[in-house]
Amino acid sequence: MKYPLLCLVALVLFSCKKEEKKEVQIPQKEVQANVETDENAPDVPDTLKIKYDEHKNLFTILTILPDSSFSSWEWPKNDRIELVNKVKKNNYIVATRFLWKYSLITPNALQIAVVDGSWVLSIYKVKTNNYIVLAENRVGDGSTFRAFEYENGQLTAIPFNDLFDHSTTELLIDPDDEKCMEYFNDNRLLFDYSYIGTKKIKVHNYYLEEYKDCFKGNTMNYEFDPAAKMFKLINIEFSSEK
Secondary structure (H helix, E strand, O other), X not given: OHHHHHHHHHHXXXXXXXXXXXXXXXXXXXXXXXXXXXXOOOOOOOEEEOOHHHHHHHHHHHHHOOHHHOOOOOOOHHHHHHHHHHHHHHOEEEOOOOOOEEEEEEOOEEEEEEOOEEEEEEEEEEEXXXXXXXXXXXXXXXXXXXXXXXEOOEEEEEOHHHHEOOOHHHHHOOOOOHHHHHHHHHOOOOOEEEEXXXXXXXXXXXXXXXXXXXXXXXXXXXXXXXXXXXEEEEEEEOXXXX
């Protein structure tokens, strides 16, 4: 009588093991496909809906920037081309583990939040198929810039400082004021760049308001002049906006 019972137990155990094995062996391709579909859904958090046709020049220039445009991180050209192809097809961008958030801060400026700060690409139209290009890499200890001229598919590096008609020191401080010049040089003052509309840039350090005796202002407002291919100073002011 014990043998049939043992056989029955063995059969049950064998069946359970067989079922466990089936549960473990889920096809890997199927899992990846499900995850990819979920990540690429347009309504997931940090998805930027953007029409490729309306920002075609911005995306075209993004694909041909040299790797040196990303001074504190890496974004290989092939990865940028892949991203742009997806935007071209879907008209949206989904954030990833390394590129946390995309923002179209102006119609001609794309900002990307990355691990150690943010990165901004902005373009300024000179004429058809001709743009001045700025790539700003923002980190905790300040920004670094690369500047280019894009014309008919070709990108040429140009000096960033040549794009602004005066130096910061000349505009903000009397160079003959030794005390103020000493303060300026000793404190390594940093300035932030804000992009406004399609032509304007605001260069500012709001903390300078505390030192009005030394400085002519804490904010310099510039506007792009297509004929001169540079930014012309509009005015200098003290602004408390933060």
